[in-house]
Amino acid sequence: xxxxxxxxxxxxxxxxxxxxxxxxxxxxxxxxxxxxxxxxxxxxxxxxxxxxxxxxxxxxxxxxxxxxxxxxxxxxxxxxxxxxxxxxxxxxxxxxxxxxxxxxxxxxxxxxxxxxxxxxxxxxxxxxxxxxxxxxxxxxxxxxxxxxxxxxxxxxxxxxxxxxxxxxxxxxxxxxxxxxxxxxxxxxxxxxxxxxxxxxxxxxxxxxxxxxxxxxxxxxxxxxxxxxxxxxxxxxxxxxxxxxxxxxxxxxxxxxxxxxxxxxxxxxxxxxxxxxxxxxxxxxxxxxxxxxxxxxxxxxxxxxxxxxxxxxxxxxxxxxxxxxxxxxxxxxxxxxxxxxxx
Amino acid sequence: xxxxxxxxxxxxxxxxxxxxxxxxxxxxxxxxxxxxxxxxxxxxxxxxxxxxxxxxxxxxxxxxxxxxxxxxxxxxxxxxxxxxxxxxxxxxxxxxxxxxxxxxxxxxxxxxxxxxxxxxxxxxxxxxxxxxxxxxxxxxxxxxxxxxxxxxxxxxxxxxxxxxxxxxxxxxxxxxxxxxxxxxxxxxxxxxxxxxxxxxxxxxxxxxxxxxxxxxxxxxxxxxxxxxxxxxxxxxxxxxxxxxxxxxxxxxxxxxxxxxxxxxxxxxxxxxxxxxxxxxxxxxxxxxxxxxxxxxxxxxxxxxxxxxxxxxxxxxxxxxxxxxxxxxxxxxxxxxxxxxxx
DNA sequence: AACTCATATGTAACCGGTTACAAAAACGTA
DNA sequence: TACGTTTTTGTAACCGGTTACATATGAGTT
Numbered sequence: 093x094x095x096x097x098x099x100x101x102x103x104x105x106x107x108x109x110x111x112x113x114x115x116x117x118x119x120x121x122x123x124x125x126x127x128x129x130x131x132x133x134x135x136x137x138x139x140x141x142x143x144x145x146x147x148x149x150x151x152x153x154x155x156x157x158x159x160x161x162x163x164x165x166x167x168x169x170x171x172x173x174x175x176x177x178x179x180x181x182x183x184x185x186x187x188x189x190x191x192x193x194x195x196x197x198x199x200x201x202x203x204x205x206x207x208x209x210x211x212x213x214x215x216x217x218x219x220x221x222x223x224x225x226x227x228x229x230x231x232x233x234x235x236x237x238x239x240x241x242x243x244x245x246x247x248x249x250x251x252x253x254x255x256x257x258x259x260x261x262x263x264x265x266x267x268x269x270x271x272x273x274x275x276x277x278x279x280x281x282x283x284x285x286x287x288x289x290x291x292x293x294x295x296x297x298x299x300x301x302x303x304x305x306x307x308x309x310x311x312x313x314x315x316x317x318x319x320x321x322x323x324x325x326x327x328x329x330x331x332x333x334x335x336x337x338x339x340x341x342x343x344x345x346x347x348x349x350x351x352x353x354x355x356x357x358x359x360x361x362x363x364x365x366x367x368x369x370x371x372x373x374x375x376x377x378x379x380x381x382x383x384x385x386x387x388x389x390x391x392x393x394x395x396x397x398x399x400x401x402x403x404x405x406x407x408x409x410x411x412x413x414x415x416x417x418x419x420x421x422x423x424x425x426x427x428x429x430x431x432x433x434x
Numbered sequence: 435x436x437x438x439x440x441x442x443x444x445x446x447x448x449x450x451x452x453x454x455x456x457x458x459x460x461x462x463x464x465x466x467x468x469x470x471x472x473x474x475x476x477x478x479x480x481x482x483x484x485x486x487x488x489x490x491x492x493x494x495x496x497x498x499x500x501x502x503x504x505x506x507x508x509x510x511x512x513x514x515x516x517x518x519x520x521x522x523x524x525x526x527x528x529x530x531x532x533x534x535x536x537x538x539x540x541x542x543x544x545x546x547x548x549x550x551x552x553x554x555x556x557x558x559x560x561x562x563x564x565x566x567x568x569x570x571x572x573x574x575x576x577x578x579x580x581x582x583x584x585x586x587x588x589x590x591x592x593x594x595x596x597x598x599x600x601x602x603x604x605x606x607x608x609x610x611x612x613x614x615x616x617x618x619x620x621x622x623x624x625x626x627x628x629x630x631x632x633x634x635x636x637x638x639x640x641x642x643x644x645x646x647x648x649x650x651x652x653x654x655x656x657x658x659x660x661x662x663x664x665x666x667x668x669x670x671x672x673x674x675x676x677x678x679x680x681x682x683x684x685x686x687x688x689x690x691x692x693x694x695x696x697x698x699x700x701x702x703x704x705x706x707x708x709x710x711x712x713x714x715x716x717x718x719x720x721x722x723x724x725x726x727x728x729x730x731x732x733x734x735x736x737x738x739x740x741x742x743x744x745x746x747x748x749x750x751x752x753x754x755x756x757x758x759x760x761x762x763x764x765x766x767x768x769x770x771x772x773x774x775x776x
Numbered sequence: 777a778a779c780t781c782a783t784a785t786g787t788a789a790c791c792g793g794t795t796a797c798a799a800a801a802a803c804g805t806a
Numbered sequence: 807t808a809c810g811t812t813t814t815t816g817t818a819a820c821c822g823g824t825t826a827c828a829t830a831t832g833a834g835t836t
Contacts, residue, residue, distance in 0.1 A: 113815070116794060151793070381723045493823070
């Protein structure tokens with residue numbers, strides 16, 4: 093059908109015996125062209141398998157029809173599901189998603205954001221709210237809308253976030269353990285120095301521990317990467333350190349599953365000997381043994397809403413509108429009253 | 435620092451008192467500019483937070499510095515890990531990844547590929563090998579290199595694939611069950627009409643069953659989506675239908691975990707009462723109870739190699755070079771000899 | 777001083793579209 | 807038939823860079 097040579101609008105126009113403007117119209121606003129002309133042009137386009145040069149279109153029209161998405165990781169399936177949702181909305185709006193993965197590195201994230209701005213994305217979806225103010229200035233300077241996900245940002249900051257409250261979620265998890273009667277609770281979470289979501293959850297842990305015991309023992313905190321094995325190792329260390337532990341709050345399900353597995357390997361029964369609460373409610377949390385008590389976060393919904401709000405902002409030219417989404421404690425089989433209270 | 439107004443190379447040039455060509459050189463080939471001039475220009479660039487307009491750069495230089503990646507799903511973490519690998523390689527080569535998610539729909543996939551071609555990606559990474567020949571013609575017509583992943587394509591087809599052999603993997607899994615002494619084996623797999631990987635694995639099942647029993651019972655095959663719950667439902671149906679089943683080959687780990695959970699709920703012990711083999715070796719396969727016997731596929735390695743080969747092809751202008759990657763049977767706790775042979 | 781040659785910079789055509797505006801064609805009406 | 811309107815099409819400036827080529831500058835040689 094199509095030959096090796098790349099076709100341009102001028103060639104199509106010439107062959108159809110019309111001007112380039114007419115070809116452009118046929119592609120963008122067919123109703124504005126006489127049906128007979130349109131048909132003739134369409135035939136030529138079809139015959140050559142002509143696809144308009146989206147880059148040239150972007151340059152000329154100064155709309156890129158693309159948005160940038162920066163996430164810390166894809167393999168952590170919790171980000172995958174919001175990404176998938178964003179992707180779906182963007183796709184059906186005719187937008188392409190330019191993906192950046194920051195691997196939890198602020199420097200890399202900044203580089204990616206610059207790259208995306210250089211590509212003149214029409215909008216930006218970011219993960220987490222913590223970054224250097226000049227980076228926000230840079231984004232503002234380009235006058236493109238953005239929304240922050242996975243991290244609630246105060247209204248007043250003028251940085252719209254479509255997210256849930258990580259601190260609140262952490263409190264719900266901890267409160268659950270407290271209500272069950274646990275006092276000796278440890279924490280396994282992500283690396284707070286590069287992850288403001290983990291930091292919020294950790295803050296919830298600390299505050300609740302102070303509420304319970306008047307003091308929070310920092311030695312009962314383990315920070316690690318989002319991998320099953322890291323959860324396992326952290327759990328092992330905690331058990332070694334304090335035999336009297338009755339519960340662990342794992343600030344994400346991946347680490348919780350690792351911890352769960354370690355307990356089992358050590359002959360500890362969950363929840364009889366030790367209770368475990370996760371965070372995220374990954375699909376797999378219903379398939380562990382026992383099933384995981386966890387905090388359900390609306391990852392997919394958040395992705396959809398973030399994308400929707402971003403497109404609204406792109407359309408109206410105003411700033412995106414943030415929103416706080418609800419979260420739930422999902423009680424399953426991995427938590428119960430501690431032994432001593434049975 | 436930077437004002438609301440967008441800056442162009444001409445403004446920078448004017449302010450630095452040089453020509454636009456010089457600014458362009460400072461950005462692309464600093465060594466070709468006198469240090470004093472360069473410094474002056476860089477200062478102006480810095481002061482305004484100027485980022486060159488990547489779209490204009492692409493148009494003028496006819497390189498987009500982007501590649502397209504089309505996958506059927508992100509949430510299935512097996513695609514996530516190859517995607518992450520591709521992303522990493524691309525990023526460090528200064529390329530941006532344009533992501534398309536086809537949701538296992540051939541029509542949507544075609545639309546996405548057209549969109550990516552229109553955006554003039556410098557190369558394309560596709561998932562699976564099966565698509566309409568005219569679509570391949572379209573890609574060839576644009577003269578850009580591509581590589582197929584997740585599906586081995588015959589050398590002769592001139593469609594380079596960086597992949598492993600799904601059929602072989604299926605045979606390894608089935609052979610394992612056969613060697614253990616199983617005869618009544620069921621299959622749970624993906625939807626073969628839209629997934630050529632599932633089709634290959636299914637073919638392996640059928641061939642091995644014929645090898646074992648002289649015939650393959652199609653009633654023992656369940657096709658479903660990649661979700662835990664679908665694996666569970668399929669397993670339930672199979673158990674209802676044939677009590678004498680001693681093993682199930684689940685052509686992916688997600689469904690295998692669902693099936694495992696269903697067995698447990700029904701009071702069947704794995705592997706004593708029933709053996710289960712998965713496929714993919716997701717990280718979580720080591721965290722089920724019992725741990726999952728499965729086929730390890732080199733998802734990450736495949737992503738890295740696919741990207742590397744694609745960039746080689748982009749650089750040389752030749753077609754990409756395919757490669758077959760090895761796979762392994764990982765025997766864990768979910769398989770054993772059937773009861774009758776104990 | 778005159779001439780070469782290498783290096784640094786500038787000029788302008790070009791990449792492939794969009795779109796404001798002008799021109800032409802078609803239509804309705806007095 | 808002539809004229810004002812509306813509809814359809816064409817012309818050309820523009821989007822913001824790259825890059826081939828031309829020109830200017832300066833060092834080195836005789």
